[in-house]
Amino acid sequence: MDRTRRTICATGPLAAALALVGCATSGSSGTVGSREAAIAELGGTGKLRAAINLGNPILASRAANGDLQGVSVDLAREAARRLALTPELVPFTSAGSVVEAVKGRQVDLAFVAIDPVRAADMEYTAPYVIIEGAYLVRHDSALQRNEEVDRTGTRVVVGRGSAYDLFLTRELRAATLVRAPTSPAVTDMFLAERLDVAAGVRQQLEADARRVGGVRLLPGRFMVIEQAMGVPKGRGAARTWLSGFIEEMKASGFVADALRRHGIEGAGVAPPMRT
Known part of the structure; x- marks a missing residue:
């Protein structure tokens, strides 16, 4: 959505999602207003479509039963919960295909390494993991x-x-x-x-x-390599809300716990964002 179009008349699943914002449980990141703006930019389908890169085993993998698992999966589900959106995990086999999906707006957010080339089509949070x-x-x-x-x-x-x-x-x-x-x-x-x-x-x-x-x-x-959340270019409200979300997830121990739970070694939690 264009940055200037922060006030919307929502109908259908998006309206329902916005109505549920006030009912979101503990751990809300940012103000209600910033969360509403993030939902407007991320939840146009009523879902939070998150690209999951199976090509990077630090971020995600498939469990024995075929389910997606990993720190990026946990973060996507928690972000969706806080935004009162239904998480839709979209698996990819390579970072390149993830970036193309973000550019094509086939997904609402992705977990990618920060790189200046990608910044032409994507807005980043601060990193959550360093590998x-x-x-x-x-x-x-x-x-x-x-x-x-x-x-x-x-x-x-x-x-x-x-x-x-x-x-x-x-x-x-x-x-x-x-x-x-x-x-x-x-x-x-x-x-x-x-x-x-x-x-x-x-x-x-x-x-x-x-x-x-x-x-x-x-x-x-x-x-x-600094791994961050990314959204399509121009979704500044979404990036702002997700940036606060990522900082909270690092500070609370959520990211560190996810790395331990999934048996990931050699990756560290990124330091707090410098202000």
Whole structure:
């Protein structure tokens, strides 16, 4: 919705959602007015359509019964509860497809890594989780340090459209980027095509190393990834309300509890937003 159109005449499911705002239970983020404006921008369908990226195992995965689970799932459901909207979890297999869904306004919010390229089509909250990007090589690789990767002739495979893809596209000067369809497909493509380096989220690469054997992670990290909530460009009221919501979820321990509950290691709760 256009920023200037903050006063609306709502009907149907949106009107019902707005009427329920006053009945929302404990833990309301922001003022009633800001919440109403957020509902107007996020709840046009009567639902909160949240993009869930299954390509990043720190954020989300499928349980044994097929249900979606993870810190992003928990945050989406809690935000929907506070906005008196029905949560609709929309799964995707890659960050790139999530970003396209936000640009196409097929979803109302997403959980994505902050990146200046994406900011052209998306408004971010402050980050709620910080994770690390790492490199994977074969045991017999001559590469020993992250700084050695950016050399002529080195081929680095990365998930298309991921935060790592966007970052390395800007940062690598000599190495060649090769793009896999999704982040979970990176290691298999790295092995199948005899590439030199696989790049991605540390936890995914660690799991892949245990699965395939004969590989190792380079020490340290090549980037820090800030994961935030994002909404389509122009939905300033939604971003403002979600920003307050995220800060409350960090301060209350909700994010830390979700990471522990889902067995996520190596990811940390982002620090409070600087004011």
